[in-house]
Amino acid sequence: MSRLIIHIGAPKTGTTAIQSHLYRNQDALRNQSVNYTVTQRNHIAHNILPRVIRKGSGPAYFEDLVNEIQQSPADSHIISSEMLFNPEIARRMCQLAADHLPQDILKNTKIICYLRRHDQFLESLYKQFVKRGKIPADPPEFLEQQLSKLSYQRVLSTYGDVFGQDNVVIRPFDRAKLEGGDVVQDFFSCLGLPKSGSDPAAESGEINPTLSAEISEQIGYMALHAGFNPRELIRAVIALGDQNAFRKNDVFDGDDQRRIAAHFAEDEAALCAWTGSTATQFFDHDDLDCKVTPPISLLEQHNRWARASEIVAKAVCICLKRSDA
Numbered sequence: 001m002s003r004l005i006i007h008i009g010a011p012k013t014g015t016t017a018i019q020s021h022l023y024r025n026q027d028a029l030r031n032q033s034v035n036y037t038v039t040q041r042n043h044i045a046h047n048i049l050p051r052v053i054r055k056g057s058g059p060a061y062f063e064d065l066v067n068e069i070q071q072s073p074a075d076s077h078i079i080s081s082e083m084l085f086n087p088e089i090a091r092r093m094c095q096l097a098a099d100h101l102p103q104d105i106l107k108n109t110k111i112i113c114y115l116r117r118h119d120q121f122l123e124s125l126y127k128q129f130v131k132r133g134k135i136p137a138d139p140p141e142f143l144e145q146q147l148s149k150l151s152y153q154r155v156l157s158t159y160g161d162v163f164g165q166d167n168v169v170i171r172p173f174d175r176a177k178l179e180g181g182d183v184v185q186d187f188f189s190c191l192g193l194p195k196s197g198s199d200p201a202a203e204s205g206e207i208n209p210t211l212s213a214e215i216s217e218q219i220g221y222m223a224l225h226a227g228f229n230p231r232e233l234i235r236a237v238i239a240l241g242d243q244n245a246f247r248k249n250d251v252f253d254g255d256d257q258r259r260i261a262a263h264f265a266e267d268e269a270a271l272c273a274w275t276g277s278t279a280t281q282f283f284d285h286d287d288l289d290c291k292v293t294p295p296i297s298l299l300e301q302h303n304r305w306a307r308a309s310e311i312v313a314k315a316v317c318i319c320l321k322r323s324d325a
Contacts (some may be wrong), residue, residue: 012116014183023054025197133224214308
């Protein structure tokens with residue numbers, strides 16, 4: 001009996017590494033009776049699927065998907081898009097699945113989701129939004145808005161209500177807790193399969209490195225006020241390879257992180273209950289228990305912004321040269 005695997009992210013949890021591996025190793029996967037579905041897949045991921053759903057073409061998508069599954073000799077069929085973690089897209093996706101998937105497939109569908117600690121996820125979300133010019137460079141304001149919006153439990157329950165809670169697998173995105181310290185290996189372990197094939201891009205380093213807050217904010221400014229394509233700027237910055245462009249844990253200080261953890265304590269306890277654990281903390285909080293973050297000096301702030309400005313200026317030159325070529 002065919003089974004459907006829907007990998008829903010969440011964002012910044014090694015999703016690109018998983019998708020890149022699935023895309024680059026399709027032949028090896030077919031030998032394991034695994035089909036990385038081509039229906040509404042654009043390059044490495046199914047990220048056009050949310051647009052299809054929003055436009056009202058969801059029924060046609062599921063008809064094509066069912067045809068692909070039924071015509072394939074594979075036992076497992078995979079869909080992957082971090083955009084399926086969006087609460088509204090999740091609601092529509094689940095309703096469409098309930099209405100259009102045959103019962104034998106619906107009952108044999110597994111949802112796989114990796115989650116970052118709430119403060120780490122909010123940092124990633126801030127950088128994602130700000131570097132695309134969607135929000136102003138204002139972390140405190142962003143935090144106040146998101147505290148009332150973010151709920152892992154709400155998204156997971158949406159999938160659980162349709163596919164069954166036992167079929168929703170949630171994993172903490174913590175390399176110390178991942179199988180072999182590798183999210184791709186861990187993903188295949190969730191499928192009950194060994195990791196197959198290789199991915200030179202992943203083996204050579206982080207596929208989707210985290211840009212610093214300053215770089216993210218400056219790229220967003222250039223996108224919003226100077227008309228630059230943020231994707232092109234991001235690719236140019238990464239290609240420069242300047243390590244000053246990459247930094248984590250630089251949006252919220254220790255006090256903010258502890259405040260976020262306290263705010264989402266109930267959400268985290270619900271995750272534990274979901275997995276059958278009697279613990280109250282789904283994520284590791286050891287670093288927060290004793291974390292005291294000294295304020296960044298004005299000199300260091302100046303230096304970070306100066307380095308970021310130099311890097312973004314170089315990236316702008318690269319983009320301009322490409323456009324002139």
